[in-house]
Amino acid sequence: MTKIQNLYKVVSNRRLTHKTWVMTLRGDTQAISAPGQFVNVAIPGKYLRRPISICDFSHERGEIVLLYDVVGEGTKAMSEMNEGFSVDMLVGLGNGFSTSSVGSRPLLLGGGIGTAPLLNLGRALVRTGKQPIAILGYNTSADSFGMDRWFEEIGVEAYIATVDGSMGTKGFVTDVIRRFDIEGDYFHACGPMPMLRALCTSLEIPGEVSIESRMGCGFGACVCCSVETRDGVKRICKEGPVFRKEELIWK
Amino acid sequence: MEMKNMKVSLSGVELQNPVIPASGCFGFGYGMAEYYDIDILGSISFKGTTREARFGNPLPRVAECAAGLINSVGLQNPGIDEVIAEELPKMRKVFHQPIIANISGFSIDEYVECCEKIDKEEQVAIIELNVSCPNVHGGGMAFGTCASSVGEVVKEVKKVASKPLYVKLSPNVTDIVAIGNAAVEAGADGLCLINTLLGMRIDIKTRRPVVANRMGGFSGPAVFPIAVRMVNQVAHACGVPVIGCGGVSSAEDVVEMMMAGATAVEVGAANLVNPYACKEIVENLPDVMNRLGIHALSEIIGIV
Numbered sequence: 320m321t322k323i324q325n326l327y328k329v330v331s332n333r334r335l336t337h338k339t340w341v342m343t344l345r346g347d348t349q350a351i352s353a354p355g356q357f358v359n360v361a362i363p364g365k366y367l368r369r370p371i372s373i374c375d376f377s378h379e380r381g382e383i384v385l386l387y388d389v390v391g392e393g394t395k396a397m398s399e400m401n402e403g404f405s406v407d408m409l410v411g412l413g414n415g416f417s418t419s420s421v422g423s424r425p426l427l428l429g430g431g432i433g434t435a436p437l438l439n440l441g442r443a444l445v446r447t448g449k450q451p452i453a454i455l456g457y458n459t460s461a462d463s464f465g466m467d468r469w470f471e472e473i474g475v476e477a478y479i480a481t482v483d484g485s486m487g488t489k490g491f492v493t494d495v496i497r498r499f500d501i502e503g504d505y506f507h508a509c510g511p512m513p514m515l516r517a518l519c520t521s522l523e524i525p526g527e528v529s530i531e532s533r534m535g536c537g538f539g540a541c542v543c544c545s546v547e548t549r550d551g552v553k554r555i556c557k558e559g560p561v562f563r564k565e566e567l568i569w570k
Numbered sequence: 571m572e573m574k575n576m577k578v579s580l581s582g583v584e585l586q587n588p589v590i591p592a593s594g595c596f597g598f599g600y601g602m603a604e605y606y607d608i609d610i611l612g613s614i615s616f617k618g619t620t621r622e623a624r625f626g627n628p629l630p631r632v633a634e635c636a637a638g639l640i641n642s643v644g645l646q647n648p649g650i651d652e653v654i655a656e657e658l659p660k661m662r663k664v665f666h667q668p669i670i671a672n673i674s675g676f677s678i679d680e681y682v683e684c685c686e687k688i689d690k691e692e693q694v695a696i697i698e699l700n701v702s703c704p705n706v707h708g709g710g711m712a713f714g715t716c717a718s719s720v721g722e723v724v725k726e727v728k729k730v731a732s733k734p735l736y737v738k739l740s741p742n743v744t745d746i747v748a749i750g751n752a753a754v755e756a757g758a759d760g761l762c763l764i765n766t767l768l769g770m771r772i773d774i775k776t777r778r779p780v781v782a783n784r785m786g787g788f789s790g791p792a793v794f795p796i797a798v799r800m801v802n803q804v805a806h807a808c809g810v811p812v813i814g815c816g817g818v819s820s821a822e823d824v825v826e827m828m829m830a831g832a833t834a835v836e837v838g839a840a841n842l843v844n845p846y847a848c849k850e851i852v853e854n855l856p857d858v859m860n861r862l863g864i865h866a867l868s869e870i871i872g873i874v
């Protein structure tokens with residue numbers, strides 16, 4: 320039995336934009352088995368942990384990278400964790416993205432901080448010989464934190480869309496697909512719910528999306544995160560956070 | 571260090587130790603068996619079960635609080651028949667200790683039907699009648715906050731249940747001893763307390779309740795002193811064994827709860843923030859007993 324709760328040392332924690340930070344931690348990564356899984360971070364002084372997607376990880380180096388937006392007290396406290404700080408995390412939570420049964424040209428569609436888990440997914444897809452294309456959507460250029468460059472570094476072509484047109488294509492990720500006639504045969508998406516709903520109801524190719532909810536535990540014990548799917552009731556933290564587009568019911 | 575005796579007995583049901591994950595915080599156990607060998611636990615109280623399958627309340631159904639959380643799950647469960655057909659067999663594969671069946675309902679008929687069915691399951695050793703769930707309308711706590719309706723439901727269930735019947739009490743009452751006595755007079759073999767306290771949080775940015783159901787059940791370390799007080803009152807006044815519950819997070823808390831009067835102790839919220847909470851409590855108990863000069867846990871029950 321792999322222990323899912325461990326202590327991790329902060330290797331670096333720096334600010335990328337007015338709200339987004341990137342933290343690198345070192346420790347036991349054995350419980351991580353797929354891109355798109357998440358960690359649950361204990362915050363000193365807070366009772367509940369905070370779920371954050373694994374943006375990238377390396378078993379060889381024993382490293383985990385987290386990208387997070389400072390939106391409240393918990394993530395504010397994360398931004399104050401200095402190098403050397405010891406963080407109590409549950410790791411390797413959730414099902415993660417599938418990398419085997421997808422097409423050869425998968426689209427990685429991310430909105431805002433939801434682009435985070437797509438980076439390691441891109442790495443895994445490239446490793447299995449696929450040619451993923453990343454399309455990253457932000458509200459404005461000030462929100463973009465250089466994810467497009469990280470994608471290019473791992474050999475994934477990347478496009479940007481901004482709602483106000485201050486960077487890349489004006490509009491949403493779907494506008495990029497239309498503008499450049501991008502043909503994918505599968506999509507993996509993570510971002511705000513309205514974006515995921517639009518993708519699931521408009522894209523004709525098969526795909527899967529990573530969804531969020533407030534969580535009590537993050538590992539399946541409390542059923543605080545249940546959703547009704549076409550295959551019955553599922554826990555976002557355990558059977559999810561990634562669901563096939565046909566599974567989800569959009570009311 | 572000498573071998574410590576951690577055994578306790580609940581109405582004749584022998585437990586290897588008093589540590590029991592509380593209902594709703596451990597599912598049906600087998601999911602947690604992915605993280606450690608759950609056979610080290612004294613027992614498990616499984617997720618509150620009703621006659622029909624229930625999805626529960628809309629999301630969000632959890633809110634952060636100082637030293638605790640509010641949940642408004644609302645008794646999500648697959649229904650008694652599915653629990654018996656699917657969940658218990660999975661539980662039995664990984665858990666070989668006595669099981670506590672947590673049963674809830676919206677009518678006396680429903681409680682009776684569920685208890686009659688679960689009573690026949692061999693590994694179920696104790697029935698825990700949840701008359702105290704604050705997250706459902708017209709059921710659960712509606713029974714548990716009125717002495718006469720507690721008495722009525724216990725009396726009817728007692729007719730069909732051969733196993734020891736423990737009634738789980740709500741702290742959302744003015745006189746918990748009166749409710750406890752009503753349960754005992756109607757035939758309860760023991761009492762379990764406390765369930766969650768009705769609470770509420772508001773998101774001051776959106777000006778809306780944090781949980782979609784507006785209110786929910788508050789639990790966690792913040793409620794521990796209230797639970798200890800109520801266990802102490804009930805244990806001395808009601809004359810039946812008590813399972814103490816509420817805010818327990820460490821082996822020291824277990825000892826304190828037992829000194830207050832608990833024969834066994836349930837651990838709820840602590841499992842949610844640390845999946846290994848119960849394991850660590852079981853492992854730490856001998857050290858704590860040693861430090862406090864306790865030879866057998868049964869010695870300290872209700873000494874305060």
Ligand SMILES: Cc1cc2nc3c(=O)[nH]c(=O)nc-3n(C[C@H](O)[C@H](O)[C@H](O)COP(=O)(O)OP(=O)(O)OC[C@H]3O[C@@H](n4cnc5c(N)ncnc54)[C@H](O)[C@@H]3O)c2cc1C
Nearest residue numbers: 369370371372386387388390391392393394435531532533
């Ligand atoms: C599976 C999953 C993966 C996530 N990955 C990331 C990520 O990679 N980067 C990132 O910045 N954020 C991510 N989030 C969202 C992140 O968990 C919340 O932004 C964070 O918990 C807010 O905490 P806070 O204390 O700063 O905010 P507060 O608003 O003070 O939080 C109060 C409570 O609400 C919960 N909460 C608030 N917003 C959310 C939300 N959107 N989702 C879930 N719980 C929430 C918190 O956990 C906490 O219990 C993810 C959420 C989930 C469920």
Ligand SMILES: Cc1cc2nc3c(=O)[nH]c(=O)nc-3n(C[C@H](O)[C@H](O)[C@H](O)COP(=O)(O)O)c2cc1C
Nearest residue numbers: 592593594618641700764765789790816817838839
């Ligand atoms: C998420 C959650 C779900 C719960 N579900 C149930 C339930 O189904 N039946 C029940 O009797 N109590 C339920 N409870 C109450 C606990 O069993 C326990 O009585 C209460 O939380 C106090 O203990 P704690 O402070 O250790 O959490 C639930 C509690 C939580 C936090």
Ligand code: FES
Nearest residue numbers: 536537539542556
């Ligand atoms: S958050 Fe507890 S089961 Fe998903």
